[in-house]
Amino acid sequence: MSQRSDDIYTNSEYLKNTGDWHVEDAEWKAKIIYELYTKNEIQPKTIVEVGCGAGAILENILKLDNGVEQLDGFDISPQAISLAIPRTKFNLTFHQSDFFKENFPITDLLLMIDVMEHVDDFYYFLRELQPRGRNFIFHIPMDLSCRTILKPHVILQQRKTVGHIHYFTEEMIDWILKDTGYKIIDKHYTKPIIDTFPVKGIKRKLKKILRNISFAINPSLSAKLWGGYSLLILAKPA
Numbered sequence: 001m002s003q004r005s006d007d008i009y010t011n012s013e014y015l016k017n018t019g020d021w022h023v024e025d026a027e028w029k030a031k032i033i034y035e036l037y038t039k040n041e042i043q044p045k046t047i048v049e050v051g052c053g054a055g056a057i058l059e060n061i062l063k064l065d066n067g068v069e070q071l072d073g074f075d076i077s078p079q080a081i082s083l084a085i086p087r088t089k090f091n092l093t094f095h096q097s098d099f100f101k102e103n104f105p106i107t108d109l110l111l112m113i114d115v116m117e118h119v120d121d122f123y124y125f126l127r128e129l130q131p132r133g134r135n136f137i138f139h140i141p142m143d144l145s146c147r148t149i150l151k152p153h154v155i156l157q158q159r160k161t162v163g164h165i166h167y168f169t170e171e172m173i174d175w176i177l178k179d180t181g182y183k184i185i186d187k188h189y190t191k192p193i194i195d196t197f198p199v200k201g202i203k204r205k206l207k208k209i210l211r212n213i214s215f216a217i218n219p220s221l222s223a224k225l226w227g228g229y230s231l232l233i234l235a236k237p238a
Contacts, residue, residue, distance in 0.1 A: 022114075023083075026056030029113060032188060033057070033137055034064045036234050037109060040186055042135050044108035045069045050099045050129065051115035053077075055084030055092075058111075062092055072107075074099040100128050107132065113139040114230075117164045126180035130237055136182065138233045139190070143167040145227030154227070170220060173231055182235040189219045192228035 037044065045068065049058050052073025062071055073094045075081055081096040088094060095102070110133030117140065119125045129136070144167045148154045158164040168176075177184060192211075214222040215229075223229040 023054050023056045026054075027060050029139065030057050030060030030064060032190060032232055033111065033113070033139075034061055036137060036186060036188055036232055037135065038065075040234055042109065042234075043067055044135070046105075046107045047071045047109045047111065048099075048104070048107040048133070049073045049111040049113065051075055051112060051118075052084060052094065053080045055080075055087045055094050057113060058092060059087045062089070072104070074102070099132075104132070106134065109133065109135045109137065111137050113137070114141065116140050117143070117166050117168070120165070122166060122176070123180060126176070126182070130181045134236070136233075136235045138173075138177075138235065139230055140168060140173050140233070141230045142169055142173070142223050143227060144169045144172075145223065146225050147227045170223065170231060173233070177233070177235060178238070181238050183238040184233055184235050186234040188232040189215075189223065190230045190232055191215065 044065075047058065047061065047068055047070075049072075052058060052075050055073050058071045058073050062068060069091060071092045073084060073092075074097055075084070075094070076096070076098055078096055081094055084094040110129065112129065116122045116125070116138065141164070143155060143158065143164060148167070155164070155167060174184065211222065211226050214225060219229075
């Protein structure tokens with residue numbers, strides 16, 4: 001029998017590959033999520049994250065926004081929820097559950113952060129998600145680029161280590177969200193982590209300089225050339 005694509009999240013393989021379910025990225029992700037919804041004058045009282053992992057993004061949002069009354073995180077992985085449970089507070093709750101099987105109230109802001117690329121049938125997933133929120137924030141990697149087309153082993157590595165089974169460009173993301181009933185309100189590019197840290201070696205330093213120059217001139221073109229960028233998207237039901 002072939003392995004289901006979501007088995008790696010329930011059998012400890014994903015935790016083994018990532019070490020801590022990307023907790024180290026949670027602080028900056030929470031910051032840009034908060035900045036995006038406040039920039040667009042959204043003041044959520046309730047926030048739900050589907051695919052919350054270790055729960056650190058919700059924990060950090062709670063530190064930034066004292067206007068939120070209740071935050072709930074859902075994940076199918078027992079390992080992820082075991083990491084999230086210690087972060088529980090009176091208004092921060094975690095559930096080891098399939099969100100779509102729960103009769104959960106419509107939420108003010110629904111987060112899906114680095115999830116779509118892991119979901120077998122993301123069209124079905126997005127359509128089921130759409131009636132359950134008043135506002136949505138997605139963070140989606142743009143894995144397809146000139147670099148990854150020429151070097152497919154880069155994508156294969158992500159497939160094996162972090163379970164990406166779908167690969168997108170900005171235009172594809174726009175089309176998919178429109179197809180599944182969303183209206184995009186705002187977007188924000190997020191840069192690869194490697195561009196924020198010092199690098200060693202002349203080749204890597206030169207590559208980082210070229211990436212940063214091209215991103216400053218034309219972010220969309222830079223994403224298509226180099227890859228490694230993601231889109232943070234604020235959307236509403238169409």
